[in-house]
Structure formats: C-alpha cells, structure tokens
Amino acid sequence: MDEKPMIKIKNLVRHYKTGEVIVKALNGVSFDIKKGEFIAIIGPSGSGKTTLLRILGLIDKPTDGEYTINNLNVIDLPEEERTYYRLTQLGYVFQDYALINEMNAIENVYILSLMEGRSKKESIITAKQALEKVGLKDKSERVPNQLSGGEKQRVAIARAIAKKPKILFADEPCANLDTRTSKQVLDVLKTLNKKFGQTIVMVTHESWHLKYASRVIKLKDGLIISDKKLKKKPSRVLL
Ligand SMILES: Nc1ncnc2c1ncn2[C@@H]1O[C@H](COP(=O)(O)OP(=O)(O)OP(=O)(O)O)[C@@H](O)[C@H]1O
Ligand SMILES: [Mg+2]
Structure with a gap:
C-alpha cells in the first residue's frame, strides 16, 4: 500500500x-485516506455520513475547511474543472442505484464515458470490462427492471468503476438489499479493493459489513468519535 495520504x-x-x-451537519472533521484503504463510515442517522461523502465525492462543498486529493485543492477548483475531476477521477455509488430505466446495463455503464467525449467503441470496451468485474458479463443487455436489486447495485458499481476512479465512494450500497445480495455487492467491493487496490469509502449501517473494511470511522453529531484500523486477514479471491 502506498503510505502517502x-x-x-x-x-x-x-x-x-x-x-x-x-x-x-459537520462540525470539524479531519482525517487522511491512504491509497488502497477500504474505509467504512458509520454512525447514527443524521450524524453527517452522507454529507461527508457528498463533499468527498465533490457533489457538495463544505461551509469551511480544507480538502486536497494528491495535494490538489479540490474545493477551490473552478466549477467546470471540479465537475470534470469528479467525472474522470472519482466514482460514486448512490443508495438508490440511480440507473436509467430505458437503458440496458452496458448502456448505463458507458454513458458517462460517452459524456466525457470518448468514442463509443472505447466506451463499450471499458464498460464490458467493468461489468465483468462485478460478475454481470452475461446480463449486459438487460434493462434495470430485468435485474434483481443486487444486480442493479452491481451495475451502479460497474458504472462507477468503469472510468477507473482514484477513489470509489458508496453511500449505503446495500441499504435496499437482503443479506445474500448484500454479501454479493460487498464481495465485489472487497475484490476491487484487494485484487485491484481500489480505494473505497463506504457508508453503512450494518455492523456485519465492517469486516469487509480495513478501517472504521464513526461519526456522531457531525464529529468523528472513533477512527480504528481493523486487523488485516489474509486476502481471499471472492469472484
Ligand atoms: N440539504 C439539506 N438541507 C438541510 N439539512 C440537511 C440537508 N441534508 C442533510 N441535512 C441534515 O444534516 C444532518 C446530517 O444529514 P446526513 O444526510 O448527512 O446524515 P446521515 O448520517 O447520512 O443519516 P442517514 O443514516 O439517515 O442517512 C441531518 O440533521 C439532516 O437532516
Ligand atoms: Mg445518509
């Protein structure tokens, strides 16, 4: 792991x-994230988890404070550059999947790449690779309502990772899923982290999800009340 934050x-x-x-919502939160970490953010409802993730994902701006990625001050970037940085460097998985119902899985995945101005051919290739990573290679032609909740969430993850983001943010990615499908989604995230070194920041409510993370940050009333590294277990190939 690269030890530089x-x-x-x-x-x-x-x-x-x-x-x-x-x-x-947030009252002075400070921490560093190193490349390759898998961070779980927990805390009671209203403690500021989504607010923090949205700021980290460049969807929202803080009222005050500093935020740098690789020493780049991402708060003060001009709006267009911020958007471009978000689209090209960061991946964000929304709780409710946010898929386009009229598009099939692969179209949902490559739309962002097209929006960035890449060719359709190149976009399809990277989308296929991303769908393969989440185990949905065979379902790429299906539209969202022909997919289960876990599969939709995995399409949303594929969309977020297709552009090989520096950091993947996921806001309660298993909130609408049963235990079995939650496990599938968490296994995908764990594999991305272990096998591909993807840095992940995930908000969760469930204590059993924490074993997937390497570090757990707990928020309360907009403040960090604990920040713990978890013991590393030998990695396992999960896909
Ligand atoms: N757009 C907004 N306008 C006003 N208040 C907001 C807004 N978004 C969030 N809040 C408030 O900020 C606080 C933190 O909200 P946030 O969504 O970050 O909590 P959370 O920890 O993600 O909660 P949950 O576990 O329920 O998703 C809450 O009191 C919430 O009501
Ligand atoms: Mg939330």
Missing part, C-alpha cells in the same frame, strides 16, 4: 441553512 481533509464544516434554521 492521497486524501487530506481538515476541519470540514457543513452547515445547512433552511430559512432561519441552521443545521450543523
């Missing part, structure tokens, strides 16, 4: 203003 965040604050009310 890839991500550094310092005193991240995010306050939401709704009318007269200010919601203090």
Whole structure:
C-alpha cells in the first residue's frame, strides 16, 4: 500500500441553512485516506455520513475547511474543472442505484464515458470490462427492471468503476438489499479493493459489513468519535 495520504481533509464544516434554521451537519472533521484503504463510515442517522461523502465525492462543498486529493485543492477548483475531476477521477455509488430505466446495463455503464467525449467503441470496451468485474458479463443487455436489486447495485458499481476512479465512494450500497445480495455487492467491493487496490469509502449501517473494511470511522453529531484500523486477514479471491 502506498503510505502517502492521497486524501487530506481538515476541519470540514457543513452547515445547512433552511430559512432561519441552521443545521450543523459537520462540525470539524479531519482525517487522511491512504491509497488502497477500504474505509467504512458509520454512525447514527443524521450524524453527517452522507454529507461527508457528498463533499468527498465533490457533489457538495463544505461551509469551511480544507480538502486536497494528491495535494490538489479540490474545493477551490473552478466549477467546470471540479465537475470534470469528479467525472474522470472519482466514482460514486448512490443508495438508490440511480440507473436509467430505458437503458440496458452496458448502456448505463458507458454513458458517462460517452459524456466525457470518448468514442463509443472505447466506451463499450471499458464498460464490458467493468461489468465483468462485478460478475454481470452475461446480463449486459438487460434493462434495470430485468435485474434483481443486487444486480442493479452491481451495475451502479460497474458504472462507477468503469472510468477507473482514484477513489470509489458508496453511500449505503446495500441499504435496499437482503443479506445474500448484500454479501454479493460487498464481495465485489472487497475484490476491487484487494485484487485491484481500489480505494473505497463506504457508508453503512450494518455492523456485519465492517469486516469487509480495513478501517472504521464513526461519526456522531457531525464529529468523528472513533477512527480504528481493523486487523488485516489474509486476502481471499471472492469472484
Ligand atoms: N440539504 C439539506 N438541507 C438541510 N439539512 C440537511 C440537508 N441534508 C442533510 N441535512 C441534515 O444534516 C444532518 C446530517 O444529514 P446526513 O444526510 O448527512 O446524515 P446521515 O448520517 O447520512 O443519516 P442517514 O443514516 O439517515 O442517512 C441531518 O440533521 C439532516 O437532516
Ligand atoms: Mg445518509
């Protein structure tokens, strides 16, 4: 593992203003993420997990604080550059899959690559590779409503990893799944992390998911209340 921190965040604050009310979602969060880590973010509902992930994924901006990736200040990038950086360097898996129902699995995966201006041929090749990684090579022609919840979530993961992101963010990727399908999705993430060295930051509510991570960060009231490295077990090939 590259021991140099890839991500550094310092005193991240995010306050939401709704009318007269200010919601203090993050109140000064600092930590580093090293390349190849698999971080689980846990904490009670409303503790700021999604808020933190959205900022890390460049979907939202903090009210205050610092955020660098490989020493690049990603907060102050001009909006277009931020969007381009997000699209090309980061992967984000949404809780509700966010797939396009009219498109089949492979089209859902390569759409982002087309949007980045790559050729259709190249986009299809990388999409096929990504679908293979998540074990869905044979279902690439199916539209979302012909896929199970776990399969849809794996298409969403394939879409996020097709562009080989530096970091993959996943917000409760198993929230709508039963235990068996959750395990399938977590096994995919674990394989990406172990076999391909993918850096992963995953929000979860379930304690049994934690064994997949190498480090667990716990939030409460917008603050980190614990940050623990987990003992490494020998890796296992899961796909
Ligand atoms: N757009 C918003 N406007 C106002 N308040 C918000 C907004 N988004 C989140 N919040 C508030 O910020 C706090 C943190 O929300 P966040 O979604 O980060 O929590 P969470 O830890 O992800 O919770 P959950 O486990 O329920 O998903 C909550 O009090 C929430 O109501
Ligand atoms: Mg949340």
